[in-house]
Amino acid sequence: MKLKRLSKYAICFFVICLILTSCNNIDYSDNTSHVDANATDLPLGVAVAQDGLSKIKYYDGCIYFIGPSFGNNVQKTLWRYNIATDICSTVCADAICMHNTKDCPFFSMEKNFYISDNCVYYERTFPFGTDRYYDFVRYDIENAKLKQYFKSEDIERPTYKYELYVDGYRFYYKSVFDQVSGEYYFALHRLELATGDEVALFLNDDQGIDLDVQLLFALDEHLYFSDGREIFSADYEMNDKKTVLSGTFLYSDIYTDGQNIYWGEGEQDAQSLYRARLDGSEKTSLGITAAKWQITSNYIYYLNTESYVVGKNSTTEMQGENIVIPSSELRRANLDGSDDTRVFELNGDICYEIISFCSVGRSIYLSYIKYYDANGDNAIEDGEIYQSIDTTDYSIMCINTQDGSVKYIRCET
Amino acid sequence: MKKYIKIMLCIFLVASLLTVVCTNVFAERATIDVRNSVYGSRGEGFLNSYTGASHADTVAISNGNESVSVELYIDSYLVQEKENVGSSYTTAWVRIADSGSSAQSAHYIVRDGVIYRGYGEVFVTEKIFPSCRSKDLQEGAI
Numbered sequence: 231m232k233l234k235r236l237s238k239y240a241i242c243f244f245v246i247c248l249i250l251t252s253c254n255n256i257d258y259s260d261n262t263s264h265v266d267a268n269a270t271d272l273p274l275g276v277a278v279a280q281d282g283l284s285k286i287k288y289y290d291g292c293i294y295f296i297g298p299s300f301g302n303n304v305q306k307t308l309w310r311y312n313i314a315t316d317i318c319s320t321v322c323a324d325a326i327c328m329h330n331t332k333d334c335p336f337f338s339m340e341k342n343f344y345i346s347d348n349c350v351y352y353e354r355t356f357p358f359g360t361d362r363y364y365d366f367v368r369y370d371i372e373n374a375k376l377k378q379y380f381k382s383e384d385i386e387r388p389t390y391k392y393e394l395y396v397d398g399y400r401f402y403y404k405s406v407f408d409q410v411s412g413e414y415y416f417a418l419h420r421l422e423l424a425t426g427d428e429v430a431l432f433l434n435d436d437q438g439i440d441l442d443v444q445l446l447f448a449l450d451e452h453l454y455f456s457d458g459r460e461i462f463s464a465d466y467e468m469n470d471k472k473t474v475l476s477g478t479f480l481y482s483d484i485y486t487d488g489q490n491i492y493w494g495e496g497e498q499d500a501q502s503l504y505r506a507r508l509d510g511s512e513k514t515s516l517g518i519t520a521a522k523w524q525i526t527s528n529y530i531y532y533l534n535t536e537s538y539v540v541g542k543n544s545t546t547e548m549q550g551e552n553i554v555i556p557s558s559e560l561r562r563a564n565l566d567g568s569d570d571t572r573v574f575e576l577n578g579d580i581c582y583e584i585i586s587f588c589s590v591g592r593s594i595y596l597s598y599i600k601y602y603d604a605n606g607d608n609a610i611e612d613g614e615i616y617q618s619i620d621t622t623d624y625s626i627m628c629i630n631t632q633d634g635s636v637k638y639i640r641c642e643t
Numbered sequence: 644m645k646k647y648i649k650i651m652l653c654i655f656l657v658a659s660l661l662t663v664v665c666t667n668v669f670a671e672r673a674t675i676d677v678r679n680s681v682y683g684s685r686g687e688g689f690l691n692s693y694t695g696a697s698h699a700d701t702v703a704i705s706n707g708n709e710s711v712s713v714e715l716y717i718d719s720y721l722v723q724e725k726e727n728v729g730s731s732y733t734t735a736w737v738r739i740a741d742s743g744s745s746a747q748s749a750h751y752i753v754r755d756g757v758i759y760r761g762y763g764e765v766f767v768t769e770k771i772f773p774s775c776r777s778k779d780l781q782e783g784a785i
Contacts, residue, residue, distance in 0.1 A: 283710075283753065283758075298721075302720075303720040304720060304721045304722070305720065305721055306721065330720070341751070342758065355749075355760075355762075357747070357749065357762035357764075358716070358719055358747045358762070358764050359719070384680075385760070385762060386678060386679060386680070386760050386761065386762070387679065387680065387760075388679030388680055388681040388682070388757060388758070388759070389679075389757070389758040389760075390756055390757055390758075391753070391756045391757075391758060392756060405679070405680055405681050407680075414680040414681040415681060416681055416757075441755075441756075441757075482756070498708070499708070543731065546736075547727065547732065547734050547735065547736060551731060553731060554731065556729075583728075583729070585728055599728065617726065
C-alpha cells in the first residue's frame with residue numbers, strides 16, 4: 231500500500247519536473263558572441279526614406295512600436311520605450327486616456343508611421359460604420375497637439391511604405407489619376423508641413439517621378455534617388471540634377487553616413503555590399519553578402535545569407551512546406567567591412583527570424599518570430615510559433631552586446 | 644414500417660429546415676477584395692461571423708517577401724490579429740469563439756513596398772439556435 235502511494239508521489243513529482251523543465255527560461259546568452267559594441271554607436275542622423283512598416287523605430291533615445299491599448303476593449307496605439315530610464319509608455323500623453331476610443335489621437339492608426347522633428351506622422355483609417363474615412367495627421371510629442379493635413383473617404387487608397395521627412399517637408403509617393411491612360415499611378419509629391427501645401431515633383435524633362443525612381447535620402451538640401459542604373463541627386467524643386475554613381479543598383483537599401491554611400495548589388499536577399507565617396511570616387515567592395523542590413527554611426531549590422539530549415543510547417547495556415555529561415559546569424563562589421571563578427575546566432579534550440587532591428591549603443595533591439603519545436607517532431611505547430619510584435623501580444627528582444635545577456639521589453643497594459 | 648419511414652422523413656425535413664434557417668439568418672459572411680486603385684487586386688479577405696464564433700482571413704493571390712495580415716474586430720474592438728511575414732505564407736487567419744452584434748475585419752497585403760487594403764463588416768442577429776455553430780464554421784470560406 232505504502233509502495234503504491236510512493237509510486238503515485240513519484241509520478242506526480244516526475245510530471246511536475248517535466249512541466250517545469252518545459253517552461254523554464256532558456257539561457258539565450260549562448261547565442262551571442264559577447265561582442266562589445268561602442269557605447270556611442272547610434273542610428274544615423276541623416277534623413278533617410280523611412281520604412282513606415284518597420285516594426286520598431288529609434289528616435290531620440292526611444293524605441294517606438296505599435297502595441298495594445300489599455301482596458302478590455304483593445305485597440306492599437308503607439309508606444310515608446312525609453313532606453314535611458316527603462317520605461318515603456320504610450321506616446322499619447324493624456325494620463326487618463328485608455329487609448330481605445332476615438333478621443334485618443336492614435337485611435338485607428340495605420341501600421342505605417344514616421345517620426346521626425348519630435349513629431350509622429352501617420353494615417354488613421356475609420357473603415358466601419360456610416361462615417362468612413364481616413365486622414366493623415368501629425369502628433370507633436372512635445373505639446374501633444376494633433377494636426378490634420380487631409381481627410382478622404384477613399385479608405386482603400388494605395389500607400390507606399392517609404393517616406394522622407396526633411397527640412398519641414400514630407401516627400402512621398404501619392405496615387406494620381408492619369409486622364410490620358412485612364413489609370414492610377416504613384417507619383418512623388420512634396421508636402422510643406424507648416425502650411426499643408428502640396429506639389430507634384432517632376433524631373434528636368436517634366437517626367438513624373440514614379441516608383442521606378444526610388445527616393446533614398448537627403449543631404450545638404452538635395453534629395454538622392456536611384457533608378458537602378460544610377461544614383462543621382464537633385465534639389466527640393468528637382469533642379470540641379472547630378473549623377474553621383476552609375477552601375478547596377480537595387481532600388482532600396484542604399485544609405486549614407488554623410489561621407490560615403492553604401493549600397494548592395496545582386497539579389498535583394500543576397501546583396502554584395504559596396505561603398506564609395508559621395509562624389510562617386512573610391513568604389514570599394516566591403517566583402518559582405520547580406521540578406522538585410524543597415525548602418526549605424528560605427529558599424530554595418532547585417533543578416534547573413536545562410537538559410538536553414540526549422541522544420542515542416544504544420545500550422546493550420548500552411549502545411550507540408552518546410553519553414554526556411556533566410557539567415558542564421560546577425561553579424562556586425564566596421565564601416566570598411568573589417569572585423570566581421572557574429573553578434574547573435576539565430577539557429578539554436580530556439581530559432582529566430584528577425585523582422586526588424588536597430589542598434590543603439592551597446593544594445594540591439596529586435597522584433598522577431600520565434601520557432602521552438604517543443605515536442606521535437608521536426609514540425610512546427612501553431613503553438614510553437616511566437617511573433618514578437620502584434621497588437622495583442624508583443625515583446626521586443628534586447629541583446630546586450632557587452633555581456634551577451636538578452637532581455638525582453640514588455641509594457642504594462 | 645411505413646409509419647417509421649414517415650417519422651424519419653419528418654425529422655429529416657425539420658432538421659434540414661432548421662439548418663437552412665440558421666445558416667441564412669444567424670451567420671453572416673463577407674468577401675472582401677484586397678486592392679488599391681493603382682495596381683488593383685492582390686488577394687481576397689473573408690469575414691464570417693456567427694452566434695458564438697467569428698473568423699477572418701486574408702488570402703494573397705501569390706506569395707512574396709513581405710506580409711499578409713488580418714485584423715478581426717467584434718463590435719469595433721480589436722480582438723485578434725495575425726501577420727505572416729516572408730515568402731512561406733500566402734494566408735493569415737484568425738478565429739475566436741465569440742461574436743457580438745457586428746464583426747469587422749481589416750485585410751492587408753504588402754507587396755514590393757505597396758500596401759493593399761480591404762475592409763469587411765457584417766451584422767449578426769440574435770442567437771436562437773446555438774447548435775448551428777459548428778456546421779456554419781465548417782462552411783466558412785477558408
